[in-house]
Amino acid sequence: MDEEGKNIWDTFGRWDELAQLKDVADVKAAISGRDLFVPNYASSATQYVFKYANDEVTLSDAPVSPTIVDFGCGLGRNGPLLRQHFPRVVGYDLPQMMERMRAEDPDLAASVYDDLYTSPDALVANEPFCALYDSVALQHIVDFDFHKSFLTTLEANPRFRTIITLYFKTSSGVPAHIDVLNERGWTLWHSEEDVLSFRGIPHNAAVYRRPDDRQAI
Numbered sequence: 001m002d003e004e005g006k007n008i009w010d011t012f013g014r015w016d017e018l019a020q021l022k023d024v025a026d027v028k029a030a031i032s033g034r035d036l037f038v039p040n041y042a043s044s045a046t047q048y049v050f051k052y053a054n055d056e057v058t059l060s061d062a063p064v065s066p067t068i069v070d071f072g073c074g075l076g077r078n079g080p081l082l083r084q085h086f087p088r089v090v091g092y093d094l095p096q097m098m099e100r101m102r103a104e105d106p107d108l109a110a111s112v113y114d115d116l117y118t119s120p121d122a123l124v125a126n127e128p129f130c131a132l133y134d135s136v137a138l139q140h141i142v143d144f145d146f147h148k149s150f151l152t153t154l155e156a157n158p159r160f161r162t163i164i165t166l167y168f169k170t171s172s173g174v175p176a177h178i179d180v181l182n183e184r185g186w187t188l189w190h191s192e193e194d195v196l197s198f199r200g201i202p203h204n205a206a207v208y209r210r211p212d213d214r215q216a217i
């Protein structure tokens, strides 16, 4: 739901409700598919982009600790992967999902994620993140206004320049968040088919970069 109570999700379901399913195995199945609750694959191109995003902020005039946002982090499936590449990893999800992560795996919530957020304003106020990783979370949000507002809020952070987004292929065109990224002038740097993360089920792994005229750090 957005702030006005409008359902923002696709037909897959309401994530505030899915987060609260009684059996955690059902939550995991909703997140990644049954028996697929293992970290995603990071191709050599993705690893290069992770390094690039790190270097960009550590080699800048005002260096900061490279921080990545795991958007829609769910139960933290990809936290350990991101941890290998960034000294600071923060999770972002709905309050219901964050509560479930803490309840199911308090150690993971505390040791893999440096912090957990549920509001874009708090995220921007507290974290000079340089990159956002999205594993099939933005895709489930079909509301253009959500994406426009969310991205505009995050763009208030001048260090935020890279988005890595993973989404499954459908016959109904590109997901709404890709349209909004294009509309706001973000540039596609890289795209590849990822058939490893979901064990043979093809996904797009795409890297978007912020346009030059908004790059002042």
Ligand SMILES: C[S@@+](CC[C@H](N)C(=O)[O-])C[C@H]1O[C@@H](n2cnc3c(N)ncnc32)[C@H](O)[C@@H]1O
Pocket: 015, 016, 019, 030, 031, 032, 071, 072, 073, 074, 075, 076, 077, 078, 092, 093, 094, 097, 134, 135, 136, 137, 138, 140, 141
């Ligand atoms: C398919 S799951 C992917 C979870 C995780 N990225 C992974 O790969 O394991 C989609 C995630 O997006 C989250 N999500 C959906 N709408 C959201 C929103 N408006 N804000 C934050 N997270 C959201 C859901 O709660 C869920 O955890």
